[in-house]
Amino acid sequence: MDIHVLRAISREINEELAGARITRIIQPDRRTLLITCVSIRRETCRLVLSADPSHSRIHLTDENPQAPSVPADFCRVLRNHLIGARISRIATGERERAVQITIEKNERSNKPGWYALMAEIRGRGRKII
Numbered sequence: 001m002d003i004h005v006l007r008a009i010s011r012e013i014n015e016e017l018a019g020a021r022i023t024r025i026i027q028p029d030r031r032t033l034l035i036t037c038v039s040i041r042r043e044t045c046r047l048v049l050s051a052d053p054s055h056s057r058i059h060l061t062d063e064n065p066q067a068p069s070v071p072a073d074f075c076r077v078l079r080n081h082l083i084g085a086r087i088s089r090i091a092t093g094e095r096e097r098a099v100q101i102t103i104e105k106n107e108r109s110n111k112p113g114w115y116a117l118m119a120e121i122r123g124r125g126r127k128i129i
Helices: 003-017 073-082
Strands: 021-029 032-038 044-050 057-061 086-092 098-106 112-120
Touching: 003 044, 003 057, 003 086, 021 073, 021 086, 032 073, 073 098, 073 112
Parallel strands: none
Antiparallel strands: 021 032, 032 044, 044 057, 086 098, 098 112
């Protein structure tokens, strides 16, 4: 997948998920996240982010895999901070190999908090941070 394809995919996913509320996050394996959201049209959408070296990808899916009985530490941290938050934007930079998901969540003080979930799915250093 080249940079132009990655940018086109992120634009399409952004059109679908901008404004969606995150309702569930699971980590089916060490390098994959599945984020379930409710879109502004009240449709359930599932976003897959995978940094697997042989099958790295980002896409929407209808599948709803079983969550592991004990979530990984990274997944617990994401759940703690992102459940109930809204996806503001999904984009790829001009020459970037990563997709940035910008997420907004109102904190207890009613001030908006911003988070960025980065999925680098090209190149040797594939990771989700």
